[in-house]
Amino acid sequence: MSESMRVAPDGRGVLRLERRLAHPVRMVWAAVTEPGQLRHWFPCAVRWEPVVGSPIAFDFGGGPEVDGEVVAWEEPRLVAFTWGTDELRVELTPDGEAATLLVFEHVFADRAGGASFAAGWTACLRGLALLLAGEQIPPAGRMVAEHERFVRLFGLDEGTADGRAVRFERQLTVPAAEAWAALPRTGPVTRQHEPVLLECGPVRYELGPGTGHGARLTVTVEDVADLAAALAEWRDRLNDLGATLAAREPAPAG
Numbered sequence: 001m002s003e004s005m006r007v008a009p010d011g012r013g014v015l016r017l018e019r020r021l022a023h024p025v026r027m028v029w030a031a032v033t034e035p036g037q038l039r040h041w042f043p044c045a046v047r048w049e050p051v052v053g054s055p056i057a058f059d060f061g062g063g064p065e066v067d068g069e070v071v072a073w074e075e076p077r078l079v080a081f082t083w084g085t086d087e088l089r090v091e092l093t094p095d096g097e098a099a100t101l102l103v104f105e106h107v108f109a110d111r112a113g114g115a116s117f118a119a120g121w122t123a124c125l126r127g128l129a130l131l132l133a134g135e136q137i138p139p140a141g142r143m144v145a146e147h148e149r150f151v152r153l154f155g156l157d158e159g160t161a162d163g164r165a166v167r168f169e170r171q172l173t174v175p176a177a178e179a180w181a182a183l184p185r186t187g188p189v190t191r192q193h194e195p196v197l198l199e200c201g202p203v204r205y206e207l208g209p210g211t212g213h214g215a216r217l218t219v220t221v222e223d224v225a226d227l228a229a230a231l232a233e234w235r236d237r238l239n240d241l242g243a244t245l246a247a248r249e250p251a252p253a254g
Contacts, residue, residue, distance in 0.1 A: 029076035041127035113211030115150035176207035176215040
């Protein structure tokens with residue numbers, strides 16, 4: 001198993017997940033391309049034709065559909081397609097006589113959402129493995145602990161410095177109202193608009209829409225004397241916040 005994220009030349013993030021599946025390539029190919037099998041492990045129903053250039057409809061059931069297009073179809077080795085402005089690619093390679101190496105790549109513009117994407121696709125690929133094994137796929141839950149693992153693995157807990165200020169952008173797996181109460185109060189509150197804005201002296205928290213079901217948290221600390229120390233301190237503070245939210249995650253059903 002291999003998990004990584006890099007930055008493409010155009011600045012977009014490239015998530016790469018590798019999995020070894022104990023099933024032959026033809027069996028895995030069917031599971032990643034046939035709509036009847038996709039609906040069991042993919043995030044939504046998919047309507048497409050095995051032809052490069054053909055349109056795709058991603059149906060989440062009840063909500064608006066997302067459009068895409070098939071950009072590569074090389075049975076039984078490679079399928080690639082767009083999903084809105086994102087790009088996805090699944091490549092299969094025989095690993096011995098009865099196993100397959102699957103490489104999944106997701107290209108996206110929202111770098112801070114990388115951990116959320118990784119946690120979601122990890123759950124999907126886990127579901128794919130269960131489907132191939134003929135086992136039931138349980139609900140994935142919010143995957144808070146796994147999300148925080150990817151935050152640290154991909155360096156998404158690192159902040160940036162500008163002048164005498166440091167700034168952090170973190171995707172959360174809980175809505176703004178739930179995250180609000182867990183924000184570290186570092187001094188007297190000078191301004192607040194619950195649950196979207198909180199200022200504690202030089203520290204400003206902003207909670208807004210994010211990737212998936214969670215809020216996006218932006219933290220700005222002004223008038224910093226030691227930038228390196230502030231970056232390390234606030235990285236740790238926000239990792240503690242992530243751990244606090246992870247500890248509240250309900251146990252998976254069943």
